[in-house]
Amino acid sequence: MRAACPANRGLAVARLALTLAWFFAAWSAAAADATLDRDYALKTSEAALGKRPANYAFTAADGRRVELAAFRGKPLVVSFVYTGCFQVCPAATQFLKLANEKAEEVLGKNRFALATIGFNLPFDSPAAMRDFARRQGAGADNWVFLSPEAAQRDALLADFGFSHVATPKGFDHLLQATILDTEGRIVKQVYGETFAMDAFVGPLKALVAGAPLPANDLGSMIEKVRLLCTVYDPVSGVYRLDYALFAEMLGGLLVIVATALFLLQDRRRAQRRP
Structure with a gap:
């Protein structure tokens, strides 16, 4: 053979x-799945760095009119949610609550501000945002929950580099916490439902002290790679590999x-x- x-x-x-x-x-x-283009979303988010968003107007959960410029003078952290989300947005907000508490332990009370903005209009009304904040136990003095004006919503999201796509189950969107300096410029995007505390506290500490921001390290690059390899599963309501x-x-x-x-x-x- x-x-x-x-x-x-x-x-x-x-x-x-x-x-x-x-x-x-x-x-x-x-x-x-026909969901958010992760590569495009990340590039869009990073492209917002260094930009100063316009002076958008909001209605706070307590009915007050609030303008973005009112936060200048302190660092500001901005997150985006939609109140109809029952798992990812609540989990991310609850972790942000922990991060806020840790940052206040390091920096002291009211050294920076935190704003969570509802992007699903008209459903993310001031009343809906108030109920969402209550359910997450987010009652810190430095934290406000805001509803944007409908005519300004798209421009607002674009200025912050926030991407989202409507799905049959809700929205597929980038999980990001945007850090602005005392003059209202975007200086850092922190990604994920959870993240390393230093990625959040470190930039705030530098901004409060007037020091240069810490450079991106290998850990942040690995986090970006991990972000690009995850996708929102609308069936389970979680992000998965x-x-x-x-x-x-x-x-x-x-x-x-x-x-x-x-x-x-x-x-x-x-x-x-x-």
Whole structure:
């Protein structure tokens, strides 16, 4: 019985790798949800750094009229929620409550302000924001819950680099806490339902002290990579790892390996020819 030719074996491996690559690419395309473009959302968020949002007007949960310029003179942290969210927004807000408490332990009371803005109008009314704050136990003196004016909402979200997409279950949106300096410029975006406390407290501490902001470190870069590999699952209401992305990467790797094997076998055959 004749042994299989090494060249034929190499071609067989290459064909198998290409077949697997096609399978994983098809599977990942089918598994991908029509949700927020994570890469675009992150780039949009980062592009807002250094910008000063316009002086938008809001109605606070207690009915007061509030303008964004009123917060100048202190660092300001801004988060966006929609009150119809029953899991992710509440969880992120409750963690922000912990982060606010930790920052006040370090910096002292009322050294910075915190504003949570509802973006789903007309449903995120002052009454809805008041109820949302109550349910999260967010009653700190430095924290306000705001409803924007409908005519200004889109421009407001664009100025802060906040992206969202409507889905049958609600919204797929970027989880970000935006830090503004004392002059109202965006200086930091902190991502995630949870985050390292130093990523939040560190910039605020620097702003209060008038010191330069800490540079982005490896940890923040890893967090961005993790962010790009997560997706909001509207069924469970949580963010999860998007395995379709890993499948795409694996499929791409298989294509590279298959191509390399094919070229290697072709080169060996050429060398054996008289």
